[in-house]
Amino acid sequence: MTYDIAFVGTGPEPDNPVWGESAAMAYRHAEGYRERDDCRIVAAADIVRENVEAFAAEFDIDDAGTFEDYETMLDAAEPDIVSISTPVPTHAEIVLDCIASGVPEAVHCEKPMATTWGDARLMAQEASRREIQLTFNHQRRFSPVWREPRRALEEGVIGDLQRVEVGTSTLLDNGTHHIDLAHMYADEAPVEWVIGQVDYREEHVKYGAHNENQGLVQWEYADGTQGIATTGFGEDGVGVHHRLYGTDGVVEVTPWSDPQARVRRDGEGWESLVSGVDNAAAVPPAIDHVVECLRDGVEPEFSARRALSVTEVIFAAWESSRRRGRVELPLRIDDNPLEAMVESGELSPEPADEG
Missing domain, CATH: 3.30.360.10 (Dihydrodipicolinate Reductase; domain 2)
Structure with missing residues (x-):
């Protein structure tokens, strides 16, 4: 089986990260998916058009797979796995929208979970209720x-x-x-x-x-x-x-x-x-874990349940x-x-x- 991968929040160029604002983690996630024969990067969304276009050029995404609105992307691309790398206050809304859409089988979100305890609980609850694999990038x-x-x-x-x-x-x-x-x-x-x-x-x-x-x-x-x-x-x-x-x-x-x-x-x-x-080398095996746990139907080590604790x-x-x-x-x-x-x-x- 081949999994179609989409991204929400590409961020700017990874060569010029602004620590505390953008660490370009979408690029690191994408490098992990790109290394796998069973994954195909098909779409990305970012509210800054030039950001998503640069990301698409790096990972060979067609123009039809670039979006500024992630909900439009979900409907058009129908990805199996969505990776989210946006500012922390947006995590809950985007994760919950992905779950409610019924489109992806798995959502992999950057850490930390959310800016309120109520939102963190709700994300884990809804993923469990809808049987969506939800993970948070505790890649270390x-x-x-x-x-x-x-x-x-x-x-x-x-x-x-x-x-x-x-x-x-x-x-x-x-x-x-x-x-x-x-x-x-x-x-x-x-x-x-x-x-x-x-x-x-x-x-x-x-x-x-x-x-x-x-x-x-x-x-x-x-x-x-x-x-x-x-x-x-x-x-x-x-x-x-x-x-x-x-x-x-x-x-x-x-x-x-x-x-x-x-x-x-x-x-x-x-x-x-x-x-x-090299500590940065932990991201690709983390992405491998996301895909392999989805394939095998087992709970990931960095599941929403564990991230919630x-x-x-x-x-x-x-x-x-x-x-x-x-x-x-x-x-x-x-x-x-x-x-x-x-x-x-x-x-x-x-x-x-x-x-």
């Missing part, structure tokens, strides 16, 4: 930098996992990757509670969504494993992207260092687990800051606590310095 799961530590855990190299520490810049934008990886290390165990505090004194909007300047979060999985995350620019935090404490040793993951992952068993020195891996920790951390107390899960709100605190004046971030 497929990089050896993070995959090898998982293998080491599964082989009992450091004994039983007791605590996962996360160091990241922000909870929603970058932290969605790192909390997702923490869940992977914790074998996707349910989270019982979350407690957190954030500081937001300078406005920091990435891809259309607010992000705290600094934060500290703790959570507990149902099996008793602990999670801790620190966020902030210019702050040391936990000092690594991930630190996995087991009963018999520790693993550290820092993708920009050498080695990128290392292990120390009790009473021994550090040993390299991973070195010299990650998103719940993020919004629960902000809700804990709003309540000034621990939040028991499931999370029973619909809004975005960080945005709500900004809108109410409880948080008053100064406008970002444009210079």
Whole structure:
């Protein structure tokens, strides 16, 4: 079987990304689909005409397959899989429209899920109800930098996992990757509670969504494993992207260092687990996973259900800051606590310095 692929939100040229506004992820998705013999890129839509035309030229899409309106594209192209790479506040509407159209069998959306907890829940609910495969691009799961530590855990190299520490810049934008990886290390165990505090004194909007300047979060999985995350620019935090404490040793993951992952068993020195891996290379295997799970009818590793668990920790951390107390899960709100605190004046971030 050959799958027809369409894109919503191509973004500008990938050679000139504007970090925080456009990372040209559609190009990275498309490169993964293009490498597969069972995928055919047939259509793309972007509200900026020159963007979609440049994308079409790069991926050999006919003029008839270029659109400014994604709903028109769905009707005309009838794709099997839709990849979405638009600003975060638009994710929910576009995903829900794709699901409601009854056209695609699968929707693969950039992370994070949405800007409100209610929207994130609704996306997962409707995909499940309509039996549409919905995934979010937590592609780092497929990089050896993070995959090898998982293998080491599964082989009992450091004994039983007791605590996962996360160091990241922000909870929603970058932290969605790192909390997702923490869940992977914790074998996707349910989270019982979350407690957190954030500081937001300078406005920091990435891809259309607010992000705290600094934060500290703790959570507990149902099996008793602990999670801790620190966020902030210019702050040391936990000092690594991930630190996995087991009963018999520790693993550290820092993708920009050498080695990128290392292990120390009790009473021994550090040993390299991973070195010299190109982190950008995780996108093609993530796209492979989307297609192969659709073909085989199995739940993807970065399914909407799993992404929802990650998103719940993020919004629960902000809700804990709003309540000034621990939040028991499931999370029973619909809004975005960080945005709500900004809108109410409880948080008053100064406008970002444009210079």
